[in-house]
Amino acid sequence: xxxxxxxxxxxxxxxxxxxxxxxxxxxxxxxxxxxxxxxxxxxxxxxxxxxxxxxxxxxxxxxxxxxxxxxxxxxxxxxxxxxxxxxxxxxxxxxxxxxxxxxxxxxxxxxxxxxxxxxxxxxxxxxxxxxxxxxxxxxxxxxxxxxxxxxxxxxxxxxxxxxxxxxxxxxxxxxxxxxxxxxxxxxxxxxxxxxxxxxxxxxxxxxxxxxxxxxxxxxxxxxxxxxxxxxxxxxxxxxxxxxxxxxxxxxxxxxxxxxxxxxxxxxxxxxxxxxxxxxxxxxxxxxxxxxxxxxxxxxxxxxxxxxxxxxxxxxxxxxxxxxxxxxxxxxxxxx
Amino acid sequence: xxxxxxxxxxxxxxxxxxxxxxxxxxxxxxxxxxxxxxxxxxxxxxxxxxxxxxxxxxxxxxxxxxxxxxxxxxxxxxxxxxxxxxxxxxxxxxxxxxxxxxxxxxxxxxxxxxxxxxxxxxxxxxxxxxxxxxxxxxxxxxxxxxxxxxxxxxxxxxxxxxxxxxxxxxxxxxxxxxxxxxxxxxxxxxxxxxxxxxxxxxxxxxxxxxxxxxxxxxxxxxxxxxxxxxxxxxxxxxxxxxxxxxxxxxxxxxxxxxxxxxxxxxxxxxxxxxxxxxxxxx
Numbered sequence: 001x002x003x004x005x006x007x008x009x010x011x012x013x014x015x016x017x018x019x020x021x022x023x024x025x026x027x028x029x030x031x032x033x034x035x036x037x038x039x040x041x042x043x044x045x046x047x048x049x050x051x052x053x054x055x056x057x058x059x060x061x062x063x064x065x066x067x068x069x070x071x072x073x074x075x076x077x078x079x080x081x082x083x084x085x086x087x088x089x090x091x092x093x094x095x096x097x098x099x100x101x102x103x104x105x106x107x108x109x110x111x112x113x114x115x116x117x118x119x120x121x122x123x124x125x126x127x128x129x130x131x132x133x134x135x136x137x138x139x140x141x142x143x144x145x146x147x148x149x150x151x152x153x154x155x156x157x158x159x160x161x162x163x164x165x166x167x168x169x170x171x172x173x174x175x176x177x178x179x180x181x182x183x184x185x186x187x188x189x190x191x192x193x194x195x196x197x198x199x200x201x202x203x204x205x206x207x208x209x210x211x212x213x214x215x216x217x218x219x220x221x222x223x224x225x226x227x228x229x230x231x232x233x234x235x236x237x238x239x240x241x242x243x244x245x246x247x248x249x250x251x252x253x254x255x256x257x258x259x260x261x262x263x264x265x266x267x268x269x270x271x272x273x274x275x276x277x278x279x280x281x282x283x284x285x286x287x288x289x290x291x292x293x294x295x296x297x298x299x300x301x302x303x304x305x306x307x308x309x310x311x312x313x314x315x316x317x318x319x320x321x322x323x324x325x326x327x328x329x330x331x332x333x334x335x
Numbered sequence: 336x337x338x339x340x341x342x343x344x345x346x347x348x349x350x351x352x353x354x355x356x357x358x359x360x361x362x363x364x365x366x367x368x369x370x371x372x373x374x375x376x377x378x379x380x381x382x383x384x385x386x387x388x389x390x391x392x393x394x395x396x397x398x399x400x401x402x403x404x405x406x407x408x409x410x411x412x413x414x415x416x417x418x419x420x421x422x423x424x425x426x427x428x429x430x431x432x433x434x435x436x437x438x439x440x441x442x443x444x445x446x447x448x449x450x451x452x453x454x455x456x457x458x459x460x461x462x463x464x465x466x467x468x469x470x471x472x473x474x475x476x477x478x479x480x481x482x483x484x485x486x487x488x489x490x491x492x493x494x495x496x497x498x499x500x501x502x503x504x505x506x507x508x509x510x511x512x513x514x515x516x517x518x519x520x521x522x523x524x525x526x527x528x529x530x531x532x533x534x535x536x537x538x539x540x541x542x543x544x545x546x547x548x549x550x551x552x553x554x555x556x557x558x559x560x561x562x563x564x565x566x567x568x569x570x571x572x573x574x575x576x577x578x579x580x581x582x583x584x585x586x587x588x589x590x591x592x593x594x595x596x597x598x599x600x601x602x603x604x605x606x607x608x609x610x611x612x613x614x615x616x617x
Contacts, residue, residue: 049515086509149516
């Protein structure tokens with residue numbers, strides 16, 4: 001195991017940021033820690049790096065107990081959301097820093113820095129200062145700097161969080177390719193589910209300081225284990241129990257896993273609901289259909305343009321809603 | 336473009352702008368430029384030929400030496416402790432921090448004469464530290480230790496006040512990055528922290544130096560102003576005026592003012608150059 005954390009707990013004042021969290025990450029994987037802001041995901045990452053001390057629990061890095069090892073000796077690469085580049089140093093000096101403080105011989109530093117700058121496609125920028133670079137370039141420098149001392153693991157804290165969406169997308173594809181070349185175990189924190197599902201081998205979903213689910217992107221998308229994961233990963237309709245199931249159940253249906261028909265399909269008696277077409281939105285690859293159910297609840301359905309023209313749906317029409325796939329969770333009643 | 340903007344304002348706005356600019360120019364002019372030109376004029380009108388002779392008088396020489404020594408020592412002490420204070424105030428939270436923060440500005444608020452008097456009371460025969468000079472074997476009052484204490488006190492806030500906002504702004508990210516890259520605290524301080532705050536620090540040191548050069552009241556009270564023993568440049572100016580030795584007074588004053596100006600301009604120039612380097616490259 002490259003990274004293993006066991007029963008990690010961290011409290012800030014009255015706020016329990018991380019609550020008894022354990023997981024393991026295999027060598028060479030690219031893993032996303034996904035959760036909403038305030039879920040404790042960054043704290044977990046910072047505890048692994050040694051930037052934060054856990055109240056209890058253990059951290060293991062490449063099989064060795066690291067809980068009490070100071071940051072400097074953990075040999076982890078860390079990439080910060082706001083780059084944290086040394087502003088008074090050139091790109092070259094930034095990347096060389098981790099090697100210089102380790103007293104690596106000069107010729108070795110020279111070749112390693114050149115190699116890394118080539119890797120992050122910034123060879124021509126070595127004499128520039130961070131203030132002369134774009135956000136995406138800065139984050140690539142930060143990545144090269146973190147990789148320079150050949151860390152055991154690479155930790156990235158919302159690495160694309162400060163970038164605009166186009167650069168974000170480019171950079172995350174690039175990170176995936178880079179990872180496939182380098183094979184350094186990487187753990188990155190994000191609140192963006194699309195980013196997590198697209199880039200990673202494995203996703204750790206965190207909410208309120210606890211782990212909700214760990215699995216491959218496909219697993220957590222197809223088979224979410226908790227209501228939180230279901231609604232956090234991808235768009236979902238939340239339907240109160242009395243429509244599809246018993247009264248203490250809630251049904252989660254993804255908008256593209258619903259079909260619309262004019263008649264009640266055969267053999268689907270209990271799983272069909274009448275609804276009124278309120279609005280058709282043609283923006284994007286799919287058509288978004290807003291429906292109003294008999295009890296006033298709303299439901300969104302995504303139809304392919306082909307299916308829409310088959311139906312020749314018009315706003316104001318009455319249709320039947322039949323979910324192709326749905327998830328039912330029993331609600332926890334707290335009085 | 337600037338003119339166009341000025342006149343695109345309404346008549347009233349333009350008038351207000353002219354009035355405001357005039358007020359600023361007059362204010363700065365009367366307070367800063369006028370006294371300085373008067374000083375230059377006074378020196379030029381008097382016997383310029385003997386200026387050199389005046390400045391080579393042993394008591395003038397001594398006074399400048401003492402002033403420079405005190406100012407440099409004050410810079411060293413206030414830089415060292417100022418850095419620590421600024422660091423603690425920005426990075427740590429403790430009860431009474433706000434109170435302490437207010438206390439730092441005290442030297443700006445209290446008259447230097449009062450400061451001198453307080454030191455006098457502290458180190459006088461019946462003061463709390465009255466027997467300290469017996470302990471360390473050198474006199475404190477009417478000697479350099481009390482003069483240094485007075486100078487350090489009046490110039491205390493500058494480094495702290497210049498460094499604190501810079502520390503606040505850079506935050507802890509760069510330090511943390513340095514640690515994750517394997518640097519220890521010593522390396523992080525010298526290679527990451529100090530270079531990032533160096534302009535604020537240098538500014539604070541310059542102001543400390545300039546303020547120390549000009550200190551009069553507190554030093555006057557504790558030093559006794561003994562010629563060629565505890566007489567600094569400002570005390571010399573005072574004595575010259577008292578004794579109607581105007582040429583000597585003017586000359587020393589002009590050199591003191593010139594010194595402060597040069598330092599301020601130098602620092603401004605260096606800062607501009609650095610900013611250019613960081614944004615436009617080589």
